[in-house]
Every structure is written in C-alpha cells, then in structure tokens.
Amino acid sequence: MSDDSADATDVVAAPLPTGWARLGPHKWSMGLAQKIGPSIAIGGYLAAFVTAQFLRGVDWPLAIAVAVLVLGAFVAAVALFIHLRFPQPWVNFDTGEIRTGRYTASFVDIDFARLFAAPKRGSRILTFQVGVTKGPQVIVRLRDAKDQLLAPETARLLTEVLRRSSVRMPQSNDDPTGRFARYNFPGYLTLEDAIAVVESPPGPKDPLPVESVI
Structure with a gap:
C-alpha cells in the first residue's frame, strides 16, 4: 500500500472529534471572492455618480479622488460584511x-x-x-x-x-x-x-x- 493510500485510509477510519471542533482553516476572503465582482460594479456606479456630481463645481483631480474614496469605502464595507457573515x-x-x-x-x-x-x-x-x-x-x-x-x-x-x-x-x-x-x-x-x-x-x-x- 502506498503512503498516500495509507494516509487516506487513516483519515476515513479516524473517529469523529468530540465536542466543538473547527471545520477546517478559516478563510473568510473566499466569501469576498464571490461578492467582489458585483460589489465593484455597484461601487463603480456610485463612484461615477459622485464624480459627475462633483464635476459640476470642482476640478477633475478632486472629483476623481472623492470617487476613489467612495469606491474604496464601499468595497471595504462589503469586506466587513462578509467577514462578519462567514466567521x-x-x-x-x-x-x-x-x-x-x-x-x-x-x-x-x-x-x-x-x-x-x-x-x-x-x-x-x-x-x-x-x-x-x-x-x-x-x-x-x-x-x-x-x-x-x-x-x-x-x-x-x-x-x-x-x-x-x-x-x-x-x-x-x-x-x-x-x-x-x-x-x-x-x-x-x-x-x-x-x-x-x-x-x-x-x-x-x-x-x-x-x-x-x-
């Protein structure tokens, strides 16, 4: 029997853990990966809207800076939500x-x-x-x-x-x-x-x- 086969057999034959046990290593960012596309799309729309509003009374550099801040804040909020939703x-x-x-x-x-x-x-x-x-x-x-x-x-x-x-x-x-x-x-x-x-x-x-x- 190969080492890999022996390891697989040991895993199958091992008793189930008692009490509360971790279900694998935690990587909440996997949840973010599913939501990041739609989040960027929505955040991009908000950023474009803010940019358009600011362009009416301010210069391009300031309008773009504010838009980037809006997009970053939106994505950060989504990341926080995912972190809390998938502990x-x-x-x-x-x-x-x-x-x-x-x-x-x-x-x-x-x-x-x-x-x-x-x-x-x-x-x-x-x-x-x-x-x-x-x-x-x-x-x-x-x-x-x-x-x-x-x-x-x-x-x-x-x-x-x-x-x-x-x-x-x-x-x-x-x-x-x-x-x-x-x-x-x-x-x-x-x-x-x-x-x-x-x-x-x-x-x-x-x-x-x-x-x-x-």
Missing part, C-alpha cells in the same frame, strides 16, 4: 450542531448547498457553500487555482455533516415537480451532488453538476 465554522458531532459566530443550528436544519466555479489560468476554482438559509453558513475552497484540494480531514467532516443534513434543491411554485430546478436555481446542488463534489471535486475539464460558472 470560523465549528461543528459538534456529539450534539449534531454547526456554529458560525452567533449562529448555531442542528445539522438537520442545513437546507442548501451551492457550488461556484471560476476558470483561472487554465485551471478552475471550486468554492462550496453550505448552510441554513437564515442561519449559519460555511464556505470552503474545494479546488484552488493551483489544483490543490480541500484537506482530506476537512472533507471528511464536511461530508459527515452533509449526510446528516436536509440539503435539497429549492422549489418554485411555477415548477412543482422540480424538473427545471437546475436552471431556475443555478449553482444549487442536490444532497447527492453536494456529497459527491466534496468527496471528489471535479477537475478543470470535468463536467459540473451545476449550470452557473462565475
């Missing part, structure tokens, strides 16, 4: 609970999972979000631009959380059978697909179980 996640397999910041919920309350895919320099970044719609939520990087995968131990714990969850596709009154759910709710995953992508993240050329690519 370090903790899990407790004894009580079946997940906790992020002041939010705590049972595993069974976890109702959605989403996959975000972004091409980058011939590779593909996969970001996975899971949690309670109005409660604790977790973001992890399944595959980064250097093709590095989520740590096996973190993947194991996250998979166990998913198995105890109630992840499902969102429903629409216009599509009661869920036939077009993948198109109505791009990026959302079924429980089976969520477990599959965490256990084996798709490679840069592998098909994705979602329609959206950011």
